[in-house]
Amino acid sequence: MIAEGRLYGRSVKLYSKRPANVYEMLARSAVQFPNREALVKGGTRLSYAELKQLVDRTAACLSENQVKKGDRIAILLGNDIEFVLTALACAKIGAMFVPLNTKLTANDLIYMMTDAGTNMLITNRELVKSLENWLIHHSAAPCCYLTDGREPDKRLYSFHEDLLGHARGKEQPFSPPHETDSLYIMYTSGTTGRPKGAVGSHVNAIHSCLSYQTVMQTDHTVRTLVAVPLFHVTGLIGQLLHMMLVGGTVVLMERYQTEATIRLIQQERITFLFNVPTMYIMMMSHASFHASSYDFVRIVAYGGAPVSKETISQLRNCFPSACLHNAYGATETTSPTTIMPKQSPDDKTDSVGVPVPVADVKVIAENGEPAKPGEAGELYIKGPMVIKEYWNRPEENRSSFTEDGYWKSGDIARIDEDGFVYILDRKKDVINRGGEKIYSVEVENVLYAHPKVLEAAVVGVKDPIFGEEVKAYIVPKSGESPTADEIITFARERLSKFKTPKQVEFLDQLPRNPGGKILKNKLIEMSMTNQPQ
CATH class of the missing domain: 3.30.300.30 (ANL, C-terminal domain)
Structure with missing residues (x-):
């Protein structure tokens, strides 16, 4: 059920029945599906009961190390179990995690951690190498915990032992986060200027997960393979947290590799794929792909780049039992703004779908007036999944959000008479x-x-x-x-x-x-x- 409400001073649509915070999504699934597989990585398989236990232990470790509500914890990891544990532990105690792109230069990483005012960095020995000088010699640098190794030095400590060890005591008292509390700061992958920190809240993430569940009709039987990075909204929201909500299974890949992806889809009987179009093109072009059937795959979702009609036709042939969902969103919209519905006309294949149930979208023409159906203009987006603000960017906040709560996407789009949205280009492109x-x-x-x-x-x-x-x-x-x-x-x-x-x-x-x-x-x-x- 959807009701009108107010969020961050904006009039928006809200799902009436929703978890109180992101940690509650995990806690509910641990009660409903304690023995179901929640998380798989290599030879490690965690049930929901086991995952919750490890998250609780991680939260206790963080709170014992003086992490409290509102603190910022940087995560510089690939698609690792420790990434998941740290993010969900932060969600429990009300801290904010800052997922960092593992391919960035040291200068970019230092800028983001400094800008966010991070208290702690969770990383591994390989990724920390370029940051060691900064961590050791700068007093403002966060304390650093590693997920591997047993030989800490003056500034670098082994987090893994604290994470899974039994020597730690109980959690420090804390109050559960409110849904409007901030959950993370995710830096946008801007192509010009310094990246901006988009502040995502619990309520943003919860509504995005509910939109995915509602439109894609997912449940606890779904198994998804996360081959896109967890430090972006597709992997974090569209897959990981989405599965925590419905009780599904998350299979993690450290990074996308075509042959390994094909093998894992078969071995793990993956029913829900969510990739950028290039990954599907690479898979379908690989010699080993056509040696097997994929009739067990139920959902094939894609986004992040235009998809040709030829690629869509290939997807239909290769995944005959799957519903295809083109999805459009951004870091600022906590993943989905529009999703292609399960039943859609063939002449809409180049559309990114219709707005999710709680989204309001409109196209503004060059003259500043609402565009007519089919007319191109900039896409404006409003809803409970739209972030409240950019971190420490008052000028950006004033220029990027309208007084009535719409975020200016910077994308040129048109909306047809049936409400289907078509993304034409970036405004600057x-x-x-x-x-x-x-x-x-x-x-x-x-x-x-x-x-x-x-x-x-x-x-x-x-x-x-x-x-x-x-x-x-x-x-x-x-x-x-x-x-x-x-x-x-x-x-x-x-x-x-x-x-x-x-x-x-x-x-x-x-x-x-x-x-x-x-x-x-x-x-x-x-x-x-x-x-x-």
């Missing part, structure tokens, strides 16, 4: 060719239809006559060698002349951030130095 607006997704969808194209990305490059021209970067399918003329001719037959790529360049792979999003700024930089082919 729209190509302006002599006054004509070109949305890269439209061009990319055409290029994906070429039989020799595995992946495509379109950007605007400087042109002395038109200001900008369309350039396509192409990753060919294995064994194929298309020419630039071949690609341009194919596009010209299907697009208006001004939308047809003028330049084509071939790459072995497209540059991406760890969340799978194509870094178009990197492609534009490449275009400034590379000669067109």
